Each structure stands twice: as structure tokens, then as C-alpha cells.
Amino acid sequence: MKLHKIFLFCLCLIIFVPQVYGQAPSLAPGFPIIIDSLNGAASQPVVADIDEDGSEDIVVSKNSPPFLIFVYNLQGEVIPGWPQPVDGGTFALAAGDLDGDGHIEVVARTVYSLYAFRNNGALLAGFPQVFANDLDLGRRQIALYDFHNNNTLDIVNATFNRVAVYHNDGSVHTGWPKTLRGKMALYPSVADINNDGNAEIIIASYRIVPQSTNDSAWIHVLNINGEYLPGWPKLLDSNYAIFSSASIGNINNDDSLEILIGSHYYITLDTCYTKINIFSPTGVLLKTWFNRNSGYIEFGDIAIGDVNNDNIPEIAVSDRKNNNFLFDTDGNDVPGWPVNRYQYFPPKLVDIDNDSVPEIFLGYNASTFPEDTGRIYCYKNNAQQVAWSPLHVYGNTGVDQPLFSDLNNDGSLEMIFLGRISVHNHGGYALSVYTFANAAFTAKGSPWPQLEHDRHGTYQFGYVPSDNIVGVPAAEKSIPQFFLAQNYPNPFNPLTTIHYTLSASALVSLKVYDILGREVATLINNEPMQPGKHEKQFDGSKLSSGVYFYRLNVDGKFSATKKLVVMK
Numbered sequence: 001m002k003l004h005k006i007f008l009f010c011l012c013l014i015i016f017v018p019q020v021y022g023q024a025p026s027l028a029p030g031f032p033i034i035i036d037s038l039n040g041a042a043s044q045p046v047v048a049d050i051d052e053d054g055s056e057d058i059v060v061s062k063n064s065p066p067f068l069i070f071v072y073n074l075q076g077e078v079i080p081g082w083p084q085p086v087d088g089g090t091f092a093l094a095a096g097d098l099d100g101d102g103h104i105e106v107v108a109r110t111v112y113s114l115y116a117f118r119n120n121g122a123l124l125a126g127f128p129q130v131f132a133n134d135l136d137l138g139r140r141q142i143a144l145y146d147f148h149n150n151n152t153l154d155i156v157n158a159t160f161n162r163v164a165v166y167h168n169d170g171s172v173h174t175g176w177p178k179t180l181r182g183k184m185a186l187y188p189s190v191a192d193i194n195n196d197g198n199a200e201i202i203i204a205s206y207r208i209v210p211q212s213t214n215d216s217a218w219i220h221v222l223n224i225n226g227e228y229l230p231g232w233p234k235l236l237d238s239n240y241a242i243f244s245s246a247s248i249g250n251i252n253n254d255d256s257l258e259i260l261i262g263s264h265y266y267i268t269l270d271t272c273y274t275k276i277n278i279f280s281p282t283g284v285l286l287k288t289w290f291n292r293n294s295g296y297i298e299f300g301d302i303a304i305g306d307v308n309n310d311n312i313p314e315i316a317v318s319d320r321k322n323n324n325f326l327f328d329t330d331g332n333d334v335p336g337w338p339v340n341r342y343q344y345f346p347p348k349l350v351d352i353d354n355d356s357v358p359e360i361f362l363g364y365n366a367s368t369f370p371e372d373t374g375r376i377y378c379y380k381n382n383a384q385q386v387a388w389s390p391l392h393v394y395g396n397t398g399v400d401q402p403l404f405s406d407l408n409n410d411g412s413l414e415m416i417f418l419g420r421i422s423v424h425n426h427g428g429y430a431l432s433v434y435t436f437a438n439a440a441f442t443a444k445g446s447p448w449p450q451l452e453h454d455r456h457g458t459y460q461f462g463y464v465p466s467d468n469i470v471g472v473p474a475a476e477k478s479i480p481q482f483f484l485a486q487n488y489p490n491p492f493n494p495l496t497t498i499h500y501t502l503s504a505s506a507l508v509s510l511k512v513y514d515i516l517g518r519e520v521a522t523l524i525n526n527e528p529m530q531p532g533k534h535e536k537q538f539d540g541s542k543l544s545s546g547v548y549f550y551r552l553n554v555d556g557k558f559s560a561t562k563k564l565v566v567m568k
Contacts, residue, residue: 024388025415025434030076032394032419037428039064041089042418045431046455047405048095048104050119051079055408058416059106060431061090069093069108069117072431074407074414081121086110087128095455096144097467098124098168100151100501102483104467107155109142114157114166126170131159141187141245144456145199147224151485151499151533153456153467154224156188156201163188163203165224175226180205181218181233187245189459192489193221193229193257194281200229202259204242217242217263219279231283240265247302249461250567251313251329255493256281257460262299262317274298274319276331289331297321304461305349305447307334307381309357311545313461316347316360316448324362326381336383345401351445352378352386352413352436358445359386363397374419376402394432395419406441413439413446444547444565462491462565482506484552484560487538491567494541498523500552502531509553510536512564520548540566 036042045060050071057079062068068083069090088111098105098116105124108115114131116124143156147165154173155166164177182205189202201224206217217240221232236242246261258281264274276299278287291299297320307314307326314334315327324341326334341362348361364375374397375390395418402417413436418429447461454463464486485499498510508529512521520543523536538550545568551561 023437025391025436028074028076028414028433028435030074032430032432033072033076034421034428034430035060035070035418036062036064037421039089039428040420042429043090043093043108044401045403045416045418046093046095047403047407047416048106048455050095050104050106052103052119056405058407058431058433059093059095060418061086061093061108063089067110069106069115071106074433076433081119084117084121086113086115088112092142092457094142094144094155094457096153096465097151098144098153098155100483107142107144109157114142114155114170116155116168116170124168124170126168129166129170131157131164141457143188143190143201143458145190145458146488147199149197149488149497149499151467151483151501156190158186158188158203161205163201163222165201165226173224173226175224178222178226180220182207182216186242187459189246189248189259190456191248191257191458191460191463193248193259195256195489197489198223200224202246202248204244204246204261206241206243216240219246219259219261219283221259221281221283229281229283231281234279234283236263236277237265241298243298244301245459247304247459247461249304249313250491251278251304251315252286253312253568258286260302260304260315262302264298272297276302276315276317276327278329287329287331289327291319291323291325301346301459303346303349303448305358307349307358307360309355313447316349318345318347318362324360326360326383334381334383339379339383341377346448348402348404349446349448350404350413351442352439354438354440354445356442356445357381358447361402363402364390376415376417391434393417393419393434395421395430404441404446407433411440412437413441442547462567464490464563482552482554482558482560484562486562487550487564491565492540493566493568494539495537496540496564497535497537498550499533499535501533502529502554504531505529506555506557509551511551511553512538513549513551515547515549523550538564540564544568 043061047056050057058072067086071079071082090108092109094107103119106117113128116127144153147154162177162179165173186204192199201222204219217236219234221229240263242263246259248257259279264272274291299317303316304313318324322340323338326337349358351358360379362377374393374395378386378389402415407414415434421428483501487496487498509526510524543566553559
């Protein structure tokens with residue numbers, strides 16, 4: 001019997017491990033697609049089920065005339081109603097149910113305007129909205145969020161030195177726009193950092209006087225009315241600048257979120273001191289540490305995730321001169337790191353072997369190479385590459401971030417990315433999709449990037465969009481009937497609220513399950529309810545930290561399931 005068990009174990013190693021680590025991802029049929037052969041700049045794509053067929057689609061822009069927004073399905077086909085024209089190159093894209101009608105809208109931010117399209121390509125009433133760009137240089141991100149907990153989304157938009165919040169009808173929210181100190185507003189992040197049930201907007205600005213000499217940088221934390229939270233804005237050390245977004249996450253297992261952001265101080269045009277800063281919700285600097293590779297240029301955006309399954313997150317970040325770091329929350333290098341690999345986007349943390357522990361993905365940025373020799377590298381947490389790494393792909397892969405998602409819910413992970421297809425990143429780009437067979441996509445195993453979980457663009461660790469519609473047949477989705485929102489806050493400890501909408505009187509059940517499918521709580525047990533918006537509070541104090549699922553069942557005609565995360 002003992003020999004039999006050993007034989008089975010060895011057989012599993014022979015069969016299963018090569019399938020996960022040894023089997024290289026395969027290019028999906030219909031890809032790559034040349035999106036633009038003229039322009040070297042492209043917005044980050046997002047994925048969402050735009051045509052409501054149960055499979056997610058890819059939203060991407062063309063940034064040379066004629067300027068267009070495309071939506072491709074997994075077969076590489078443009079879905080009906082698309083592409084749609086816009087007035088200039090697109091800096092940022094997002095997707096979410098803006099007006100709470102059960103359908104996903106596409107939001108595009110161009111140089112001049114803010115667009116919101118319905119899933120059939122028609123403009124949402126009130127859009128586009130033209131804004132003053134004030135010599136808007138570089139890319140600016142947008143973020144979507146349900147600030148009022150009413151199942152609708154507002155749009156946060158940053159320009160050269162101002163931030164504005166728009167309602168879903170295109171009107172500007174009271175208290176906005178807000179002019180920031182400094183001359184450059186960077187990418188906004190959104191989260192309820194102080195755990196009071198109301199989300200805040202976190203954004204950095206800096207000043208350059210003269211050009212190439214940094215003179216002061218600020219971090220701003222504002223509520224939905226444009227007012228500063230106590231302790232903000234925060235002035236960094238003199239002559240420090242910030243070129244990245246704030247990443248938001250609970251890294252010390254307390255009841256609030258922390259703000260993580262890099263900053264740097266130029267010594268010369270080519271060298272600088274650069275460091276990681278961690279702030280409390282009230283602006284207290286909790287921790288800071290320097291890049292120990294002296295003379296290297298600034299850190300990029302920070303990725304957060306538990307890469308060794310100890311329930312304590314690690315911090316992954318790249319600097320702009322070849323170094324890719326994996327730190328613990330005290331700033332110590334994880335053994336084997338840093339890894340030398342020249343890339344621009346932040347490391348991606350994605351599980352490809354179904355052990356709920358993410359691997360670390362890095363791109364390769366080179367100034368010149370043939371079109372088909374880009375590379376994606378994949379490392380285990382000990383800094384060893386997996387068997388198939390690097391993956392040779394189409395175009396330069398070091399500039400735009402790859403996305404990861406199970407696009408068609410078949411249990412296999414997809415990687416979506418834009419590759420630059422000429423030298424020096426000028427001259428067009430191509431959209432590619434690769435499939436990782438048998439690699440399941442989960443929130444715990446794939447904590448960063450957040451651009452599938454977080455197509456709202458919040459830069460918040462563990463955030464899941466509130467407007468996913470799961471388990472509804474395509475025929476029923478055409479007419480909004482019932483809707484289950486994402487619980488808020490999420491992650492939570494110990495209380496969270498679940499919102500749902502009924503279009504007719506019905507018998508309703510709402511239950512919570514663990515990852516093995518065992519029922520752990522009954523919140524509503526086949527109770528009659530009236531049409532309208534409803535909410536139910538859930539107390540998870542008796543549950544251990546981890547991923548759970550809650551399911552809404554309405555008269556046996558509608559069923560929807562979403563994930564919730566208990567974090568203690």
C-alpha cells in the first residue's frame with residue numbers, strides 16, 4: 001500500500017506539474033490583432049462582459065486618426081455597435097455599470113473629453129464632457145466608484161493640476177473640480193482608507209522648478225465633497241517628487257487601509273535617491289525605506305499580494321533601471337530578490353499553478369528588436385523562473401501592463417496585453433491573448449493586477465467591482481430584472497453590507513458559502529420581498545480570514561454569486 005501511494009504521488013508530479021509550470025501559454029485563435037500601425041501611445045485595455053454573452057470582452061483604443069474605441073470578443077471579433085469614434089487619443093479606459101441599470105458602460109478619457117458609452121455603443125446621456133486640459137502632458141487615469149452606496153458609479157478624472165468627480169449624467173459633483181498644489185496631478189486611487197463607510201480619493205502632485213529639479217511633492221486625500229481628511233495634504237521631504245499612483249491595502253492587519261507610494265530625489269538627471277513610503281489614514285508616515293541600489297532611478301507603481309501564503313502581504317515594485325524588488329512590509333528583500341529585468345509596468349502577481357500563491361510576472365523592455373521577439377517572464381516567489389519562461393510574444397511587452405482573467409469562465413486563465421510593434425516604441429501596437437490551460441483565476445491567487453477585478457481603476461488591493469453580474473443567462477440580461485451588487489466594504493472585518501435589487505415581488509434567499517461549497521451562514525431564507533433596492537448586513541466575526549461566496553436566489557428564476565473576503 002505504501003509503495004502504491006508513493007507511485008501515485010510521483011505520477012501526479014510527472015503529470016500535473018508539467019501541465020501547470022511546464023506547459024507554455026498558447027496564443028488564442030484570432031490573435032494578435034494590429035490595433036494601430038501609426039501611433040506609439042496606447043491606453044491600458046480593460047476587460048468586461050460588454051455584450052452580455054457570459055464571456056468577457058476586451059476594450060481597447062486606437063490612438064491615431066480616426067480615433068476609435070474597439071470592443072473585441074475572445075474570438076478576436078469586434079462586437080456589434082463598435083468601434084465608436086472619440087475626439088482624440090485615449091489616455092485611459094474603465095468599465096462599470098454607471099447608472100445601475102444592470103448593464104456595463106465603457107468610459108474613455110481622451111486628451112480633451114470624457115466619454116461614457118452604453119454596451120451597444122450609444123453615448124450615455126450627458127456625454128461627452130469637455131474639460132480644460134491645461135497643457136495636459138502624459139497619461140492620466142480615471143477611476144469609477146460607488147461613492148454614495150446606491151449602486152451607481154461616479155467618475156474621477158485627473159487633468160494637469162485639477163481633479164474632478166462627475167455624476168453618471170455628466171454633471172460635476174458638488175465641491176469639484178479641485179485644484180491641487182503643484183503643477184501635475186497624477187493617477188487617482190479610491191478607497192475607504194479610514195473604514196468609515198465612505199470612500200476617499202487619493203492622489204499625488206508635484207512641482208518642477210526649473211525643469212528637471214523637483215521642488216516639493218504632496219499626497220492629497222479628499223472625501224467625495226472635495227474636502228481634505230484630517231492630516232492631509234501631506235508634504236514630502238523637500239525636493240522629492242512622485243511619478244506613480246498610490247497603492248491602497250491593509251498591510252498590517254488592522255482595521256484600516258494604508259497608502260503606499262514611491263518618491264524620489266534627483267541628484268543628477270540620471271541618478272536619484274528613491275524610497276517607498278507607507279502612510280496611515282491620518283497622514284502619519286508609518287514606514288519608509290530607500291532603494292539600496294544607489295544611484296538608480298525612481299520606483300514605479302507598487303503591487304501588493306501574499307506571495308508565500310503566510311497571510312501577510314508582500315510588496316512588489318520595479319525601479320526604472322532594471323531592478324525588480326520583492327519586499328516584506330519592513331522593507332527587507334525576500335530571498336532571491338531583486339531580479340534584474342528592464343521593464344516599465346509594475347510586477348503582476350498571478351497564480352498559475354492553482355496553489356493560491358501568486359507567481360510574479362515581468363515584461364521585457366528593449367529599445368529595438370524585431371516585431372515578434374517581445375518577452376514575458378514568470379518567476380516563483382524564490383526568484384526562480386518557471387519552466388516555460390520567458391514567453392516569446394508579439395511586440396515590446398515592457399511598456400503596457402498585461403491583464404489576466406478567465407475571459408470565458410472555462411477554468412483557464414488568459415493573459416491580455418498590447419505589444420509595441422516598432423523600434424523605440426513609436427509606430428503602433430498589437431493586441432494579443434494567451435491562454436494558460438488549467439490555471440484557475442481567483443481573487444486570492446491573483447491579487448494584482450487589479451484590472452480585471454478592478455476595471456474601475458481604484459488601485460485598491462483586494463477590490464472587486466460592485467457591478468459584476470454572475471450567473472444570468474444572456475437572454476435575461478437584455479432586460480434588467482434582478483441585480484446583486486458586490487458587498488461593501490470588501491475585504492471587511494467584521495461587518496459588510498450586501499445590496500440587491502428586485503424588479504418584482506419574489507421569494508428571496510441569500511446564503512454564504514466557504515470555498516468548498518459548505519453553507520456557513522443564512523442571511524435570508526426564502527422570504528417574500530417587495531420590488532426595489534434592498535440591503536442586508538453580514539457579520540463575519542465567526543469566520544476565519546479567507547475567501548467566501550454569497551449567493552442570491554430569487555424564486556428559482558435568478559441566481560447570482562459573488563465573492564467576499566474576510567480579512568482579520
